Amino acid sequence: MKLSSSMNLILAAVLAVSTPLMAQTPEERGLEISQEAKQRDLGWGDMQADMLMVLRNKQGQESVREIRLKSLEQENDGDKSLSIFDKPRDVKGTAFLSFSHPVGADDQWLYLPALKRVKRIASRNKSGPFMGSEFAFEDLSSFEIEKYSYKYIQDEACEAGQCFVVEQYPVDKNSGYTRRVVWLDHDEYRISKVEFYDRKNSLLKTLTFQGYQQYLGKYWRADLQQMTNHQNGKSTDLKWTGYKFQSGLNDSDFNKNTLKRSR
């Protein structure tokens, strides 16, 4: 019969497609994709870049912050990072040192030039905004496999061609999100877009990445990250320039005792 033959055909097709996946649940698939993405970005060592941050409110008012960023890759832990503020002028010279950890609070120090003191910050600010922007600390810290559990959703066309859509569920209970939905392109496993869902699981923000460039023939970095908050109508752009990799930074450049001297 025509019907049953076409049914058979569909069944065969479904089996053919799903057999290699049969062993894999969506959770495992999601994890696999994320591991591959992390794997491809390993080994960059240290990095420096200039970040221009443009904040906009619903009324259209803008404000600009300028920050220099240094990062040091860590094995089996979150990366170390140092942010030095250049603008606004009244915070010039302020330096922020952070040892991020996949789970639990990060270690953070802030050097205040006006007070000539280094202050350790003890807080659960992971979910809080970075410099009053729409980026939270957790949006800016390094991606670590242990931070989330995963679920592969589907493949979908995206700006970079074809993308995996993977949901990530934060492990840390102080995270501001119930989930993040991430679009990674098939070719290079670069993040094309992230949607953030708040604690009541409603869409809070969308982050898009544009102008990816490859460094050292391996590591992809975007020139522009745009974060839009759908709930309060505010947005923040991060414009990156002057990427430098493997310029020989080491632990002593990321030390709270030398924080004062970092310029």
Add this chain to the structure above:
Amino acid sequence: MGKGMKDKLFVFVLKHPIWVLLTALVLVVGAAAGAKNLVFKSDYRVFFSADNPQLIAYESMQNIYNKSDNVAFIIAPADGNVFTEETLNAVGQITTDAWQIPYSTRVDSVTNFQHTWAEEDDMIVEDLVLEDVELTSEKLQSIKTIALNEPLMLSKLISAQGHVTVVNVTVQLPGVNPVAEVPEVVEKVREIQQKYMAENPGLEIKLSGIVMMNNSFAEASLNDNATLVPAMFGVVIVLMLILLRTFTGTISTVVIIAASIAGAMGLAGWGGLYLTGPSAGAPTMILTLAVADCIHILSTMFYEMRHGVEKKKALMDSLRINFQPIMLTSVTTAIGFLSMNFSDSPPFRDLGNIVAVGVMLAFILSVTLFPALLMLLPIKVKVRTEEDSDYMRSLAGFVTGKRKLLLPLMSVIMVSLIVFLPQNKLNDDFVKYFDTSVPFRQATDFMQDNLSGMTQLEISVNSGESSGINDPAYLSMLGDFTEWLRAQPETDHVNTITDTLMRLNKNMHGDDAEYYRLPQSRELSAQYLLLYEMSLPYGLDLNNQLNVDKSSTRLVGTFKNMTSNELVLLETRIQGWFVDNAPGLEAQITGPNLMFAHISQRNIISMLSGIAMALVLISVLLGFALRSVRFGLISLIPNLAPAAMGFGMWYLIDGQVGLGLSVVAGMTLGIVVDDTVHFLSKYLHARRERNADSVAAVQYAFGSVGRALWITTFVLVAGFMVLAQSSFKINADMGFLTALTILIALIVDFLFLPPLLMKLDGVKEETKIAVEQGETDEVK
């Protein structure tokens, strides 16, 4: 409509009542189907037109900072102490659950207050009450001390005695579906309230805040319609049964009223109108106004039938006699309501339009569907003596006999009431829009008695330069202003960035109380704020106090509930402070209360042109109907005086005029005109057709329409008095003052107009009649 056409219509109606019935049914059902589109818009902002300057200023401030719509859980433990393990745990859980409220963007409570302190070179920022820390009695005592000494919390989140606390949830409604969003929030809020009250029997939780108020606009109005409309139907049925003693007539009238309401509300739905507090009062008003048409047709018909005329003929005669007066009064009433289109407040425009449509529908139905129903249903008429006409005759005798006394006496009464008119004070306190039976009002009163009022002013102070808020001169000005504002007798609480900065300065100097003062350098302030901003968790940032480039900051003052005048005076005082003490700075003051404080004045000014327009239109109509410029002019007095007297009397009763009352004058104008039309046309009929002198004409007018006038007035007063029972003050006041004005109008028409006519007309008796006799007369 030509006389021939009119007659053809009546003949058709009486010949084919079934067809008329079916056609009317189809049309009414078709119109009424629009009611499915009719939804309640629960947002106080609907009271403001898009170009209202106070709304524009407010919206722009909401865009610069964050929106300040909120829900307040007011939590009162039975033992009168918030600082117990049990209560603080509950507050903590409510705080956590509150994050699940749809569109919530921020939750502030005693437990998640970001407490900062120093430990050597560590700056510690954490929840005042941590989830996993055991609450020993020492810990509880320390929490209490911190909370009661923190200016950000005291009187806002915690009462001075520590016996009532508030969990304040900031809600950012997207405004995509204004109809569904507020109920969605309220459903979750009530679920939380119920849950924690059930789990903690000693805990009383009340709900206040802007979102709850918005919701109350809808709920109070819908509850009103669920009780007032049936009550009004009851009143109409009882009155008609008593006064006209007809079962069929009553049923038919109820059908006409119901069809008029359903049709008008349905058409509003088709027209894409939203329901709002005021426009939800439309059914009661249409109901009241539609009755009059039916009463006029029924009473003439019964009069004829009692005199032996057969039913169909009696009905035909009644339609012929009543068509013009009913049309005229319907049109003038509609014009009165249409004058509301001049209102600055959109809900009143909607109300005016819906009622105007309802009144015209009632007119159309009472000359088509109504006679058709009366034809189809059996009617019995008992012959009885008309005792009322005796009353009317003696009233007429009294008025004509005492006219020399009545004219000056009534004039004095009228003038002495009217002089009170300007004494009324404008006041729109939206909390008092709801009577004490509404839970929102109870909760807000409770909050006012124990913590703080609901009056808020948002004051944005612009430094004029990027990062300017860190300038020590600016901060010290802001500190001075905060101090001054706190010292004002109306002030309950001031939320200001200077408190945070002083606390941080103290923290940065090892918690030395000496340093609880503003930082002395710009860099220091900027870096403290940076440090603090970098330490705050999601939803507790400073975006609600600082704009993006830190050139301006927003203070929020919370005040005891006060009248609009007092609030406007406070606003002026605040502006004055900035002029005297900070001449270079620009301070913008906004807030929902302030928007309402200005709206009555704006609305009254805009309504004045509406009333003037309605008055001109109605006077022209009357001039045509009475076919006399002179009587058109005379009619102005009994048409205008009642509203002015009503407001004068209102001063003696209440004295505060709000948004609802600002439309009453225009609205009642169209209604009170009816009495004058009926009385004057009968008077002129007697003068012109019967050659009566003015005294006899007055007696004739009393005899022929006196009874109908007092019955319709009685129904109208009863109807608007039902509306006066509304728990929504705008509608209640509007109903009461309208009822009062209509009653006054009847008194004026009975006791003042006739003596005036006899005085003015009597002098010119001889010359006048000769002139007027040349004209043909059709007024019935």
